[in-house]
Amino acid sequence: xxxxxxxxxxxxxxxxxxxxxxxxxxxxxxxxxxxxxxxxxxxxxxxxxxxxxxxxxxxxxxxxxxxxxxxxxxxxxxxxxxxxxxxxxxxxxxxxxxxxxxxxxxxxxxxxxxxxxxxxxxxxxxxxxxxxxxxxxxxxxxxxxxxxxxxxxxxxxxxxxxxxxxxxxxxxxxxxxxxxxxxxxxxxxxxxxxxxxxxxxxxxxxxxxxxxxxxxxxxxxxxxxxxxxxxxxxxxxxxxxxxxxxxxxxxxxxxxxxxxxxxxxxxxxxxxxxxxxxxxxxxxxxxxxxxxxxxxxxxxxxxxxxxxxxxxxxxxxxxxxxxxxxxxxxxxxxxxxxxxxxxxxxxxxxxxxxxxxxxxxxxxxxxxxxxxxxxxxxxxxxxxxxxxxxxxxxxxxxxxxxxxxxxxxxxxxxxxxxxxxxxxxxxxxxxxxxxxxxxxx
Numbered sequence: 507x508x509x510x511x512x513x514x515x516x517x518x519x520x521x522x523x524x525x526x527x528x529x530x531x532x533x534x535x536x537x538x539x540x541x542x543x544x545x546x547x548x549x550x551x552x553x554x555x556x557x558x559x560x561x562x563x564x565x566x567x568x569x570x571x572x573x574x575x576x577x578x579x580x581x582x583x584x585x586x587x588x589x590x591x592x593x594x595x596x597x598x599x600x601x602x603x604x605x606x607x608x609x610x611x612x613x614x615x616x617x618x619x620x621x622x623x624x625x626x627x628x629x630x631x632x633x634x635x636x637x638x639x640x641x642x643x644x645x646x647x648x649x650x651x652x653x654x655x656x657x658x659x660x661x662x663x664x665x666x667x668x669x670x671x672x673x674x675x676x677x678x679x680x681x682x683x684x685x686x687x688x689x690x691x692x693x694x695x696x697x698x699x700x701x702x703x704x705x706x707x708x709x710x711x712x713x714x715x716x717x718x719x720x721x722x723x724x725x726x727x728x729x730x731x732x733x734x735x736x737x738x739x740x741x742x743x744x745x746x747x748x749x750x751x752x753x754x755x756x757x758x759x760x761x762x763x764x765x766x767x768x769x770x771x772x773x774x775x776x777x778x779x780x781x782x783x784x785x786x787x788x789x790x791x792x793x794x795x796x797x798x799x800x801x802x803x804x805x806x807x808x809x810x811x812x813x814x815x816x817x818x819x820x821x822x823x824x825x826x827x828x829x830x831x832x833x834x835x836x837x838x839x840x841x842x843x844x845x846x847x848x849x850x851x852x853x854x855x856x857x858x859x860x861x862x863x864x865x866x867x868x869x870x871x872x873x874x875x876x877x878x879x880x881x882x883x884x885x886x887x888x889x890x891x892x893x894x895x896x897x898x899x900x901x902x903x904x905x906x907x908x909x910x911x912x913x914x915x916x917x918x919x920x921x922x923x924x925x926x927x928x929x930x931x932x933x934x935x936x937x938x939x940x941x942x943x944x945x946x947x
Contacts, residue, residue: 507896507945510553511560514927517551517940518542519909519920521818521864522726523575523641526610529915530555532942533563533583535572540924540940542908545598547572550585552610553942555918563613564606570598571606573639578914579646581610584619586638589694596694601656601673603636605649605680607699619649621686621698624657628783630775631686631701634790635659637678643743644730648771649680650745652723653704655789670787671710677722677747678704681771703774703782705745705765705796708789712752717800719749719763724818728764728846729825736847743767746819746828746846748812749800759811762802762819762828764846768795801828801848809833815907817864821846822871822887829854829874831861841865841874841885854890863907868916873947875912875919880904882921882945895919895945906940918944 511517516538524532531554535547550564550571564571566587574585587606588598596602605619619640621632628634635656640649652675659673680700687697712718725747732742749763768774773795776782780791792798804810814831821828827843834840834853839860844851854874855861863877867887874885880898882905885891899905906922913920924938 507943509925509941509943510555510558511942512925513560513939514937515939516547517922517942518547518572519911519922519942520573520575520639521909522820522866522911524909524911524920525913526552526576527578527580527914529913529917532920532944533574533576534942535574535585537572538939540906540938542572545570545572545586545588550574550583550608555944561613563610564608564616565614568592575641577642577646578644579642582607582642582646583610584640584642584649586640587616599636600638600654600675601635601659603638604696605637605640605651617699618696619680619698619700620651620702621688621696623688623695623783624692625689625695626786628781628785629686629688630781630783631684631703632688632698632783633678633702634784635673637702641727643727647682648743649682649700650725650727651678651680652676652725653678655784657784657786658789667787671789674708674710674789675721675723676704676706676708676789677725677745677765678702679745679767679774681774701775703793704790705767705774705792706747706749707792707798712750714752714756715754717751719751721750722747722763724748724816726819726821726828728821728828730823731825733821733825733846741766742769744846746801746821748819748830751800753805753810757805757810759805761800761804761811762830762844764799764801766797766799770795799848801844801846802851804832804851808835809837814839814860815862815864820865820867822867823869824871829865829867841876854887855885855892856890857892863905863910865910866912868912868947869914870916873912875910877905877907877910877921882910882919884919884947895947899923902938912947916947918946920944
């Protein structure tokens with residue numbers, strides 16, 4: 507186990523996508539709180555695995571920035587940026603943030619990913635709110651994100667009626683390289699370098715026992731190059747996500763869902779039944795070619811639904827398995843997996859302790875990395891056997907649950923652990939800050 511960072515400030519890893527493609531650098535933000543719940547980071551940095559050299563990739567002292575992930579293909583990174591010149595009516599929030607791309611070869615050269623237009627007529631390809639937790643697909647051509655709508659959340663149009671839809675968290679994709687320009691009819695409007703659309707179908711009040719959902723979140727791209735459908739055809743771009751359903755008894759639980767995207771990305775630029783740009787009272791509609799399916803049906807289990815610590819679904823590299831956390835009948839949170847084509851979930855881990863963190867797959871799909879019982883674990887997917895990579899540490903000084911990330915070469919796992927600062931004579935002395943560690947697999 508090696509500690510890579512030591513500065514008397516926060517070092518926050520995203521749950522996945524934190525390694526640059528060469529496995530030599532790790533990117534992170536500088537939020538101060540151990541759980542990252544306060545969006546107060548002012549920099550995006552990277553640290554060299556071999557030398558512990560730290561480089562600043564982006565500065566945002568006024569807006570705030572964080573939740574950075576790297577392209578698997580090139581020098582791009584993408585992260586959240588808070589509002590430019592925030593005001594009391596437009597502060598950082600779920601509907602007031604945006605995605606930004608920076609290249610490691612050009613620090614601080616911000617490229618706004620998603621365009622925004624807050625006034626009608628709304629612009630196809632532009633959002634009306636805030637994007638969050640951006641992740642490139644393996645080809646680097648698409649970026650997924652979660653989204654909330656400022657027009658509906660803030661009632662910017664002043665036309666809320668009984669027919670006005672709610673602002674619900676959903677999932678979208680940005681098509682890189684298809685720039686969108688918007689009219690400057692609102693001070694928060696801006697152009698973007700990508701064409702962005704929402705791809706999950708949401709319902710304000712899902713019918714009990716139906717496949718309707720009121721929330722879509724914690725998503726992941728399926729497979730390095732997609733997955734094989736039950737018909738034998740290859741599905742290139744698809745996203746697995748957690749969808750919030752209502753059981754027959756009215757209980758809200760999260761289930762695994764999949765949305766398949768068309769090979770012809772031009773189909774994402776047209777609405778199937780309604781405007782993809784949305785209206786003053788309607789959410790942006792799902793475009794043509796996006797097909798949403800429910801995968802798991804767990805309502806009859808003793809402990810129904812996805813559960814455990816906050817985590818994002820993760821797909822095996824070959825796309826055949828979607829991993830998630832669920833409680834066993836004994837109440838232990840264990841890793842399960844299900845095919846994107848459906849079927850019964852398979853329990854992978856059978857440990858006497860509960861899984862306590864987000865997790866990632868090894869590049870060859872044979873292992874999963876997670877945190878449990880105070881240790882970083884490597885799990886053999888075939889047997890379910892867990893192997894400790896670090897000695898157990900309990901309490902506040904133990905490894906954090908937010909991230910446990912395999913390197914692209916499969917040799918290391920990156921994670922965070924709080925360390926007491928020794929910044930003698932400075933206000934930071936005596937405080938715990940997340941530091942970044944790696945451990946060999």
